Amino acid sequence: MNPTILSTRNLQKSYRTGHTPDGQPNRAVALAGVDLDLRGGESVAIMGASGSGKTTLLHCLAGIITPDAGEVTFHGPAGHQTISALRESERSKLRRESFGFVFQQGLLLPELTALENVALALMLNGSKRELAEGYAARWLGALGLSGMEQRRIGELSGGQAQRVAIARAQVTGASVIFADEPTGALDSRTSAEVMSALLDSTVGMGKTLIVVTHDPSVAQRCGRLVELHDGRIVRDSAPIQAQAAVR
Numbered sequence: 001m002n003p004t005i006l007s008t009r010n011l012q013k014s015y016r017t018g019h020t021p022d023g024q025p026n027r028a029v030a031l032a033g034v035d036l037d038l039r040g041g042e043s044v045a046i047m048g049a050s051g052s053g054k055t056t057l058l059h060c061l062a063g064i065i066t067p068d069a070g071e072v073t074f075h076g077p078a079g080h081q082t083i084s085a086l087r088e089s090e091r092s093k094l095r096r097e098s099f100g101f102v103f104q105q106g107l108l109l110p111e112l113t114a115l116e117n118v119a120l121a122l123m124l125n126g127s128k129r130e131l132a133e134g135y136a137a138r139w140l141g142a143l144g145l146s147g148m149e150q151r152r153i154g155e156l157s158g159g160q161a162q163r164v165a166i167a168r169a170q171v172t173g174a175s176v177i178f179a180d181e182p183t184g185a186l187d188s189r190t191s192a193e194v195m196s197a198l199l200d201s202t203v204g205m206g207k208t209l210i211v212v213t214h215d216p217s218v219a220q221r222c223g224r225l226v227e228l229h230d231g232r233i234v235r236d237s238a239p240i241q242a243q244a245a246v247r
């Protein structure tokens, strides 16, 4: 079994949501004490009803937001880092260098070509354009997009654009890839292709993939399923068992 790469202890997060009629601050509890250990090379689907805390958990794990209480620790090549205790500038550096992100939409820049979008991730870490574009072209090729390097994002299909997003997430050599509804805007055949590309380029290369999804066919392809209910883990198992238990 591979060592733990990312862990949480007693993770708690709530959001202010206005005031009660008598003027008291209202809070929506998103995470109510989450303990989770994620291992290198694992693919983990996070499922649960709308509002159960999936995106909040993903954002805490990735250091996009900080929890109100509890810890998130990254067990990276440079040793243990308590992400939840880092300053925003340090979390931002960690995200750029060690993590990759594939979201449903919105992270690709429409005015840039596919090649430029992927290369930009490396250039933001200090790589020279020529070197960055060389790596970007290799990743686009590995994801079946050879010949499409010079197309702008609007000139690609939804599935092709998601593969550009996967290339962009991978090109920096990230050890953990976070995906939030990566196939949410795609038809089922394209969704299956994008999931194959995502799994092959992450778990297939020893990286960790964490996917928030509503789609059981996406979760089914991951090695592990974590289900949230009201901000707590209510199931942590292999997907097949989870599906059988639901029925």
Ligand SMILES: Nc1ncnc2c1ncn2[C@@H]1O[C@H](COP(=O)(O)OP(=O)(O)OP(=O)(O)O)[C@@H](O)[C@H]1O
Binding pocket: 015, 016, 017, 028, 029, 030, 048, 049, 050, 051, 052, 053, 054, 055, 056, 057
């Ligand atoms: N920025 C915010 N401000 C206020 N409340 C929020 C905010 N973000 C999330 N919440 C609340 O926190 C809870 C968990 O939200 P979260 O987005 O993590 O759930 P989710 O499981 O990802 O939902 P969905 O499947 O609908 O995307 C919900 O009650 C939600 O309304």
